[in-house]
Amino acid sequence: MTSSADALALPQAVGWPTWLIKRAPVLVVVSILIVLWYLAAILMNAPMVRDAFERAETQYAVSDLIAGTLDSERPIVPAPHQVMAQLIDSVFNYPLDSPRSLAYHAWVTLSATVAGFALGAIFGILLAVLIVHVRTLEKSLLPWVICSQMVPILAIAPIVIVVLGAIGIRGLLPKSIISAYLCFFPVTIGMVKGLTSPDPIQLDLMRTWSANALQIFWKLRWPSSVPFLFASLKVAVTISLVGAIVGELPTGAQAGIGARLLTGSYYGQTVQIWAALVAASIIAASLVALIDVAGKWTERQMGTAT
């Protein structure tokens, strides 16, 4: 009704563990979405399946129709279980270096993502430190870094791939360069915000102790920037993944999730595309979760965990 103190206390349903109650809304929404997904699969695939039955001139009941929509080879909307089956099949049933193994492709993209992310993050942090301490850089370079947020930088991916390819550099390195280039912008901006986040009062206090710039940095600026760092790292890792995938598109690379998406779209392998997307999502979610865990651990070590 109002802002009374017990507004936040969730009703204690008898017998349910607390973690389940807290997650209940998400679980319910996800379940509803899965049901809707099945319905969509049935409805969208129905015309195609019906045509197939009629062409083969076989009798069919409604249950046959539904079964057909959930099991077709080239569905318009694959059913969730089809996607999961394809995912499990292509991950576990092929040797790890086979181009038919989704695990192989995922690994290719993942390695480019992580390499690019590491490069971009380190470079971004260094640049942020420089920007905060050198005024000329702050005034000349920072506006461009901020502008880069408005510009679709991903469009340069093809150039990087092709130019580097022309001088003989292919494979992991060009994709990593693209990923690194994409993710250093959010890291730089986030870290600049973080390094300049200390209260002016704190900076004045440092000045009364005649602390030099290095001391101020290690004892005040760097610890204050930790939350900003992890927030921008999460953004950076997702952008890095997108960069790696997009880097596989221009030259029609043979390996990687982007390549898998391309071949799937050329050969009409819908379920393969969906499975590749699910794999990419799993990678993205795991990477973000890893950074989140790292962030929470760091904050606990620093004693600033809430």
Place this chain on the structure above:
Amino acid sequence: MDRATDGDGDVTARAQVIGFWLAALGLLAALALPLSTEADAALTANSRLLAAVFAGACMFAAAAPASVLSAALGFIGVLLGCAVTLILLDDDAVAGSAGWGFWVLTLATWLGAILTLARLAALPTADNATRWLRDLAIPIAFGAFLVYLWEVAVRGFGVSPVLMPAPSATAKRLVESLPTLGEDFIQTFVRSVLSGYVIGCSAGLFVAVIAHRFDFLKRGLLPLGNFVSALPIVGIAPIMVMWFGFDWQSKAAVVAVMCFFPMLVNTLAGLAVAGPIERDLMRSYGARPGQTLFKLHLPAALPFIFNALKINSTLALIGAIVAEFFGTPLQGIGFRISIEVARMSLDMVWAEIALAAVAGMAFYGIVALAERAATSWHPSYRT
């Protein structure tokens, strides 16, 4: 928040003075060094260039002691250095096979430019207007100098235009291909980006308003929205092509999905921001839920909504271009980029990228202006 630094750190004063003298000497040293690795060209041959080099060196020397004019003098020196090197590049002997003399000229000019920027950054300003002008001039000058360096490096090293075109070549190609650029702009921006942006943002807003009303829905959708925002949504492009065909509709669909989630998450955050006192006030007026939504929650959520609109403006453009990498009819920025890249006519690619950059900045700028008009009451506009 006026400045990122507290103004104490910068290239130290002594280093700046030494630097300016070094730049001056560098310019003069170029007179003695060969300009080309092939033919026998020297600066002493052309009297006008000789005079320009001397003048540039004098400018740098005069700019060395810190004074109010120092930035202006340094600027003239940089201009002279740039002019000399660019004119030299017209000489076939130099272009492609530039010698030490040429590079020393360039490096000296570069050093002078860095120091001039440093002096400009430290220039005291009388009022807000001059400070704003100065803060605008610095990044522009910096960017312009980078373009100059790019031009000099490409032409001086003789990099194959197939590999890396010079900015001048790109500019020429841009002007020549305006009709094509125009068509691509309409296909990508007007058709795919704008329609997808409007659909995605409105859907996000609508769902957020409904979820705000039903708390259970909000608690279910918010974590989901945050989760999906981290996923590479651009990857649904091939699926959208399967559903909507090759043309702009599938790209608009990708854009719409990309814009939906940030809008949902931000709007939900904004709708929750009204405090208990404001909500109690509405309750004391006996206001209906619809009145509370339109008179309290939505206006309070506007800053968050505009934040999402700005983020989405960039995401939309990226989504449309990348979706076009997956296949599109014969038009579009992404299409043109992938085609011209395969043909190795990179000057056209850069022209398209320039178009995309301008479109992105203009789009963002328009949204930012709209934000200012709608939320001028927000504290962020007061400092």
Place this chain on the structure above:
Amino acid sequence: MRPPEHARGDAETAAGSAQRALTVDARGVSLTFHTRDGEVQALSNVDLQIGEGEFVSFIGPSGCGKTTLLRVIADLERPTAGTILVNGITPEDARLQRHYGYIFQAPALYPWRTVERNVALPLEIMGFGTEERRKRVERYLKLVNLSGFERKFPWQLSGGMQQRASIARALSFDPELLLMDEPFGALDEIVRDHLNEQLLRLWDQTGKTVLFVTHSIPEAVFLSTKIVVMSPRPGRIIDIVSCDFPRERTLEIRETAEFMKVAQRVRSGLRSGHSYDE
């Protein structure tokens, strides 16, 4: 507008004055909050009758339930026991029929509306016409001495002026009852004195019933016809002190002996109800 009355606000007199209902009639009101840390008895068996036109202050230390009682009257909280009638009907009906205006500790003006649009907010919600809204806004801004500030935004006003604007907003739809929860608590003493005088004048001119929560003893004694002294854990009424000062009073009466006596009674009531040694 009903003429101001110097009613003595207890059941007998009210019943005797022409069948007019008590403005507030609370009997045995209790409110228990269920929090994670256990149960908190915010109000325990509160009996209170307030007649029309009175100026009643609620005073007590933090946690004594004075704000909670005000919120119960405003239907912003529901009591867990007891009955309460506002103008003879339930608090909920009173709220839906817009019988009262509530003024919070913070001005709670909407930053995206100008002062005049802020004052017009309840009028928009309650469906007043455009011309009527304009007239009322003008009238009440004049009443709180804010004429000329219509087009300003809240952040352009000082704290005291913002609070005055929120008072104009609460008055704009002519409620019979004004509920004020420590409205001047965030202001400095000079502004506070000034606003106390203005509030008193307003009460005199409009004849409304005012329920005023404060934790300043001089403020309570200066403004009220009746002071309700409360104490915490559980929240209950310790004492009800009547004040008999003339209606046209100035700040000077704060130095008179009579004022001191009333203040002393209030203070001893507070002390008896709340021991700082706990």
